[in-house]
Amino acid sequence: EVQLVESGGGLVQPGGSLRLSCAASGFTFSTQEMTWVRQAPGKGLEWISYISSAGSSMYYADSVKGRFTISRDNAKNSLYLQMNNLRVEDTAVYYCASSTRIGWLLYEAGMDVWGQGTTVTVSS
Amino acid sequence: QSALTQPASVSGSPGQSITISCTGTSSDVGSYNYVSWYQHHPGKAPKLMIYDVSNRPSGVSNRFSGSKSGNTASLTISGLQAEDEADYYCSSYTNSNTLEFGGGTKLTVL
Numbered sequence: 209e210v211q212l213v214e215s216g217g218g219l220v221q222p223g224g225s226l227r228l229s230c231a232a233s234g235f236t237f238s239t240q241e242m243t244w245v246r247q248a249p250g251k252g253l254e255w256i257s258y259i260s261s262a263g264s265s266m267y268y269a270d271s272v273k274g275r276f277t278i279s280r281d282n283a284k285n286s287l288y289l290q291m292n293n294l295r296v297e298d299t300a301v302y303y304c305a306s307s308t309r310i311g312w313l314l315y316e317a318g319m320d321v322w323g324q325g326t327t328v329t330v331s332s
Numbered sequence: 333q334s335a336l337t338q339p340a341s342v343s344g345s346p347g348q349s350i351t352i353s354c355t356g357t358s359s360d361v362g363s364y365n366y367v368s369w370y371q372h373h374p375g376k377a378p379k380l381m382i383y384d385v386s387n388r389p390s391g392v393s394n395r396f397s398g399s400k401s402g403n404t405a406s407l408t409i410s411g412l413q414a415e416d417e418a419d420y421y422c423s424s425y426t427n428s429n430t431l432e433f434g435g436g437t438k439l440t441v442l
Contacts, residue, residue: 243431245378252335252436253370253378253421258429267429303377315425318368318383325377 217326230304241314354422366425
């Protein structure tokens with residue numbers, strides 16, 4: 209079964225840090241580009257970061273640039289999001305997502321596999 | 333980065349058809365066919381309904397179709413069913429190597 213499972217969410221104070229993880233199974237993780245998407249309470253989906261299959265290219269939304277770092281470990285079939293200097297407005301459910309289509313660009317193929325999400329709450 | 337523009341809500345009766353628009357710019361929707369649509373039921377993971385403007389993933393009903401004209405993409409759902417009630421989001425690749433989502437449209441089946 210194709211699956212993504214996020215972990216690492218929790219309650220953190222403003223200015224604090226958290227590291228989210230996303231464990232992949234059921235597909236060839238090392239060949240697939242990956243993204244993080246979040247949804248703040250009562251708001252829509254927001255793309256926040258992308259990483260290429262080899263981990264050599266990363267892109268970020270302006271809202272998190274300089275504070276968040278995406279990375280991956282293909283040997284462990286895992287994706288990460290290091291979140292530093294967290295703000296109240298970073299409170300959201302965080303999803304990792306990818307495509308299972310081999311040989312397709314992620315944004316061309318669309319994200320057909322998503323995790324269930326992990327909740328991050330930034331509050332004092 | 334600005335979100336793509338979608339209507340906040342649309343509604344229709346069972347059996348009817350509805351269309352949700354997604355307006356971007358020449359930097360995103362207008363320049364790439366990398367437009368996708370997602371169905372999102374609260375508390376669940378989003379589900380890919382359309383990719384590459386008009387392609388349906390395996391297992392998605394042919395009642396769902398997508399199109400694009402200029403800077404505006406559209407999702408049409410025909411033969412509305414109660415289970416179609418959900419939030420729908422468009423997304424587009426941009427010329428800044430980022431992805432933009434629309435603000436989301438709440439579909440109500442009357």
